[in-house]
Amino acid sequence: MDNTFKALVINESTTGFTKEIKEKNLSELTKNDLLIKVSYSSINFKDALSASGNKGVTRKFPHIPGIDAVGTVAESNSKKFPIGSKVLVTGFDLGMNTWGGFGEYISIPEKWAVHLPAGLTEKEAMSYGTAGLTAGLSVCQILQSSTVNSENGKIVVSGATGGVGSIAVSILAKIGFDVLAVSGKKENEYLINSLGAKEVINRNDFIEMYDSKPLAKPTFVAGIDTVGGAILSGMLKSTQYGGIVTCCGMTGSTEVNTSIFPFILRGVHLAGIDSVEASLSVRNLIWGKLSNEWKLSNLEDIITEIGLEELPDKLDEILTGKAKGRYVLKH
Structure with a gap:
């Protein structure tokens, strides 16, 4: 050697x-x-x-x-x-x-x-990497909520062209959810045709839609936020009763500005996602799904x-x- x-x-x-x-x-x-x-x-x-x-x-x-x-x-x-x-x-x-x-x-x-995992090549494993593990943890957290299913409403995903966001959109589309993708890039064709999003909204338009409201129309059954800041705040304000929003990133901001209304009036849950220190049992669970029923084509x-x-x-x-x-x- x-x-x-x-x-x-x-x-x-x-x-x-x-x-x-x-x-x-x-x-x-x-x-x-x-x-x-x-x-x-x-x-x-x-x-x-x-x-x-x-x-x-x-x-x-x-x-x-x-x-x-x-x-x-x-x-x-x-x-x-x-x-x-x-x-x-x-x-x-x-x-x-x-x-x-x-x-x-x-x-x-x-x-x-x-x-x-037996179901993954080395290249496929790194196509997921930390981003895939984080996306998988986010999806798993959402699916554990008793109120979330594909018939109840759509899921919003921010940073949708990034590593975590693109894999999250693809997994959710694969398992039957309608996904609204939030992105600052003009990549609608990629988001819809390649990743499987049903709708795309510009990041600034999403922020503007929810910026001035303490609570908004309950539009989403769940959300996956990868950027933080005003987008995370908008997701919380627009999530349906008993819904859940996961948070795993801070590329937009480390701050979130929201009232307590989504939590005390709609019972919305905010779940932090950390893949760095996740236990081996949890890692093996997610990698098992990424290599089998969630494996992306x-x-x-x-x-x-x-x-x-x-x-x-x-x-x-x-x-x-x-x-x-x-x-x-x-x-």
Whole structure:
């Protein structure tokens, strides 16, 4: 086994942060239970923050981002994952302060890994990645509500062309829900024909529709919000009695401005979604669904496969809100 590997390395200097493709040595990785040769990774908003030098995500530099990875166990101190095992890793500290999937090797504790589901290829697993896991957790949370079914009304999804939003729209459409997609991009054809949304509304129009009202017409049986701020507030105001809104992102704002009326007059539930520290049992449940009854036939429409050389530009696209769908990194 070659002791060197390629990676996108983020360095800090007196003038800021740089992104460079460098050759690293395996000895530089923290010794752990599993050494994994990475086949694919994917790009998430948190990766873009880490690559920009955001100290709220990554404290120490030089650093290799990449909160998602799939690959083959090259060295193992684990009975659960012998050498040659195909494993999937998302979240925990990977890519945050532990060198991540933007390198050809990662070294992790065994408790971070799950076996690659039989129903998924490595590329398909990274087509989902953290975004797919988060979307799946959101859909699962909604389906647990006794008031939510496809006959009661439509579901609204924000950030619908992004990673989490595009997969959430596709899963909901696959299992029979009518979806209203909220997006700031002019991608109506993609949202309807590729992802399966029934309707599309511009982000600013959605905000304006609900901005001045403490409570609005009960339009949606549920909502999946990926951006926060005024859109989340609008979803809460317009959800039907006993409905639920999930919240998993903050690309729009970390704040939400709403009255208590949706909660005390309509019994609306607001559920936070966290995929970083989700238990292995929950992860296995969601990955099982993503590889079986929720498995999407349109994954190729959602993803763009890239190489390491393209990664810096794509990270900038993610950070500035110009990305569409998912970027999957092939090593």
